Amino acid sequence: MKKNNNKLPRREFIKNSSIFTGGLLMASSFLSPAHANKAKNNEKLKLAVIGCGGRGTGAASQALIADKNVELVAMADAFEDRLNKSYENLNEMFGGVQINVKPSHKFVGFGGYKKAIDEADVVILATPPGFRPQHFEYAVAQGKHVFMEKPVATDVVGIKKVMAAAQVAKQKNLNVVVGLQRHYQRSYQETYKRIKRGAIGDIVSGQVYWNSGGVWVRPRKDNMTEMEYQMRNWYYFNWLCGDHILEQHIHNIDVANWFIGEYPTKAQGMGGREVRNGKDHGQIFDHHFVEFTYPSGAIISSQCRHQPNCMNRVDEVLQGTEGSSYTKGNKAELKSYKKGVIYAHNGEDDINPYQQEHNRLFATIRQGDEAINDAENGANSTMTAILGRMATYTGKVVTWEQAMQSNLSLVPDEDTLTFDIQAPVMPDEQGNYPVPVPGKSKIS
Template sequence: MRRISRRTALAGAAGTRLMGAETMQAPENRGSIRLGIIGAGARGQYVGGHMARDGRARVTAVCDLFDDRIEQAKKIVPGAGAAKVYKDYRQVLDDKEVDAVLIATPVYLHPEMFEAAVAAGKHVYCEKPAGMDVAGVQRLMQAGRKADPRKVIQFGFQQRFSPEYLKARELVAAGRLGELKILMSFWILGMSPRLAPPAAQPYPELPEEMRRVRLWTRWRELSGGDIVECDCHGLDTLNWFAGGHPVSALGKGGLRYPIFYGNITSDHYDIIFSYPNGAEGYLISARAACGFRDVREQFYGSKGVLETARTYYRLHGPVAAARLANDDQLEDTSMIEKFSSRREITIDAVEAFFTAIAEGQQRNMSQDAGLSTLTSILGRMAFELKREVTWEEMLRTG
């Protein structure tokens, strides 16, 4: 498979979500942190919009390979209309009027751009994951270890900054579940599958090389596949709650529906991860299988069960031994504690990023982000090889 040159794809579209309507209260010292957006696709516009609305930041630079993405960002992201425009991310990093950067580009570019951003002395908010293969992730982690400790380095694993997830993690650490033995991540995304080929290929006006960059999620060598590009969120949460990464993985997956552009080899996964303390983590993933969405985690212990999601957490205890009118009606019989999220958790992550910068807090997420991405790659290898794969074997592929 022909690889796309680094020069061709210095920046590109990223993400699939549209701009939301959530707002954040603007603190004082408005606009003192100068922000450069590298990658002005849907995700760059979404996260960049929340960053611009934080109040402590102002957008001074926007960079993307595609003119229409830049124009969209200038209209959607507050203040971006007056920002300088670049086509080469290195120009953003050379700009002395940029203090912090958002990297929201195709996954395979993350290691290169992160390494350069760290070397340029910027605060970095990099979208997940840390890379598409072991070599790239190791490159990013090595750069992270060399980073100036005064610079804030954060990744788009939003769950780690949600008050609800943080509270749930405290419950586990405090022993409210007993010994944690089973961890589950459900990553079921909506969208109905396409059953017939489209009348024409997308973006027919673009050369094939540029079209692949524009539609990078459809190519395994650009995105890492769905398990790396998307399911890494849930696996990061499992690692976080387990207190470390797994030692091996065993699983399966495949394509239930045909693809008509790209080379992605699976639209569903069922992976079992073995952790050092004997706990097992399960990833149950499917996309474009039906118009249904179910994204959450569950944690099982001897004393209870905890369920987390982007909109709530729920703590359940043992059900009474007495026969119930409906044995499946657990919420009223086993619920101990429930709390709903007050806002979209990306806002919590953005707020934490700028608070750390403004208050001089030390934060470097590069190692945790790298380990969670490697966990996703471990799961991908288990599916592809159709056997158990150890952590050490996975690392040797780098």
């Protein structure tokens, strides 16, 4: 994206926004008998964004585009520079319209999310995913509608917290949209409908891919504490990111779960660090291969890789008893083994699914329709990716039941979080971080 003094023209930002990946009572106005889950069309909805990096800024812009009567009133981030940059970009894009963030409502630090959430009707949760469970739990407790990015946790303890909060959200009739945007993409929706109607028979196998050259690395700077370094480089530490099998490949794994209509019973696989193995690459793998087995007997082969100059591929292929499906972005195809192509989608006119998530969220809030609650599926698809990570880290067959028994919390207690505490994982004297070793690492 082109930048000019850290600001983006609105048209440029909107055009490229899809790259950003990347107490238990509601406020009285929302719990009145007239509209427990409905906002009047002329009612101003207050928005807060928690996590002001690229994805948080992108999601905030999409929320403001989705509903012209939404106003951004609060922002929170661990880093002041990131919050200020996000605010400047959003203010530039929207020309001050729909942006009403007072200086006192810019909250910096680990605990600022609570104050920002308190100011809003709708919240965007876009911090590194390790913090998602506690942020989601608090937002639901305060009766807020939520958009939260995927994955929704980095460990099983966090998964259970999200699942519990999802039930509370359902009881309160709160809307929760999770950033697994393929569920809001026409090509995937149309393919799913046809598969459910039996277009390719029963799904028996499939292959899902997120193979690419990798992502950014941010260098360590003088005077950085270890915690700040890890927070700036959150992608490379499991307590923050969960490994790229969660952070990116969850999209493809989620599609397999969705189309099959089940979550796997077990996984086995292999992975490691072959190319991306320096001190600045933290502790995550650069490749994973997982074989997921489902209750129906279907087996999905899952690949994700971060290695430059190799085959790049991000898509899903499924085989049924009567045909096959292919999905990638706004393209989709169903084939019958006997008749050839029976459905093709080439969606030049489709709505950007990153935008459509927010369109649906705010339309549902306005109309008072049955609340959207993506949180349970978001938790289960995140758990599927965690199951795959456990399999590749240990080299063992890991069942869903075994994985769910883990009580290891990777994320520090929020009451202890400062930039001066010892980070959850520390480098050795040579600056290398502990890396999982198949055959030695335990299920955790």
